[in-house]
Amino acid sequence: MYGRKELGEKVISPGDQWNDGINWKQKLLSDIQTILDEAASCADSEEVAQLRQQVAELQAEVARLQALADQIGPLQQQISDLEATVQQQEQKIATLQAIADQCAGAGVARPRIIDVVDELPHHPTLPPYQKRTEPIRKIVIHHTDTPKNFTVEQIARYHVFGTSPYKDPWPAIGYHYVIAPDGTIYWTERHETRSYHVGAANNYCLGVSLIGRFLIKDYDGSIQPQEDQLPTPAQMESAAHLVAWLMDTLNVPDIENVVGHKEVGQTMCPGDQWLKGVRWKDALHEKIKSYHTGKPVEFYLLFWDHGSNWAQADWQNAQDYIAHFRPTTGFSTADAMMARHVLIVGGPAGVSGEDEARLRSAGCDVHRLAGANEAETKAMLDDLVAHNTLWPGAEPLPPRMGPSAMPEMIPREPPHPDPWTIPDRFVSASFLALPSSTYQRVHVESLIFGQEPGQ
DSSP: OOOGGGGTOSOOTTOTTSSSTTOHHHHHHHHHHHHHHHHTTSTTHHHHHHHHHHHHHHHHHHHHHHTTGGGOTTHHHHHHHHHHHHHHHHHHHHHHHHHHHHHTTOOSOOOOEEEOTTTSOOOSSSOOOOBOSSOOOEEEEEEOOSOTTOOHHHHHHHHHHBOBTTBOOOSSOSOSEEEOTTOOEEEOSOTTBOOSSSGGGGGGEEEEEESSOOOSBOTTSOBOOGGGSSOOHHHHHHHHHHHHHHHHHHTOOOGGGEEEGGGTSSSOTTOTTSSSTTOHHHHHHHHHHHHHTTOOEEEEEEOOEETTEEOHHHHHHTHHHHHHHOOEEESOHHHHTTEEEEEEESOTTTSOHHHHHHHHHTTOEEEEEOOSSHHHHHHHHHHHHHHTOSSTTOOOOOOOOOGGGOGGGSOSSOOOOOTTOOOTTOOOOOOOBOTTSOBOOEEETTEEESOOTTO
């Protein structure tokens, strides 16, 4: 592997510390070698070895071209193409290394988490939350019971300063983690903190809350848009990854100890379709299990790709299937290896029998859908949609339940907010600390947050 400046051109790319100073070329080479060495110990080492060999061959080709530096001209583009291929192969190695970590018993990898514990507001006069006196035995799923455009800071500020006849100010935010609609995970309280989120069970429960109000009917009696009645796909994926990692980290091995707030208290949280209707508890549990099995993707729809020649007709013919099931979809056998179930579209002239065998050896449940021609394949895909089955022989999925499809799920009366529900009109609240260690009342429209000095 070479930097462009080593190819005889008078350029500084990829930087003046490529070979000098920090010498990040050597760091990059060392990191690549580390990944290759670690991957060799897993059951997927044969695949990694093949990729390593390809990388070595490509690097040798780059070296051969470098020897012709005085004749570079048109060879420069070939070098760039080869370097891009090397990068793609290294990405595949990284993907397989993630599988290797699972095989080696490394547990679920830590998801990307943004730590905002020390940045969120804390009450200026109340004592901080107490520490736990029991180990964590349950992970409790919440919804924030807010519109999806609310921020972590808004939620924390209401928990700290918001008051009502049913709620006093709190020392800090009640949840340990908050997941935004785009899947971003915020760490909001330390694990050892006994914060307020499930009442009497606070001492042994850790709270994970998804931003949103996952109710069919809103508090004003209107039917919520269907996309607001449930977590977003990104929230579900992040919640599953986070909870799977927490189960390993906190030694909570039983999936039955991942529960909704309503299972440990009298509340609508985390929504009216957690245990009935769509039953998104079941979907979340399945996703969590997939991380523990080393298969973070539940289902992958795999198309063939031979460079400039790819499954264009099959892709177009599968649009109704994709729109109906919303599966993880792609063209990479390596990516598909991370799924529990894989449906290959097209015959072995597309995705080869060898690749199918590789998927099976990686522990995937593999199915293939291939008609005599594209039209027949499309008819087979449409038949799966009509029977609501992901692959031939699969159990039909539960029907999708929007408001028009399940009138029995629509409450006759609007739901009642929980005592800690944040008013939708709450935008922000601040306080004015006074010398007497009290703080000034703050008005937001007709709502009051805070206390009078001296009260």
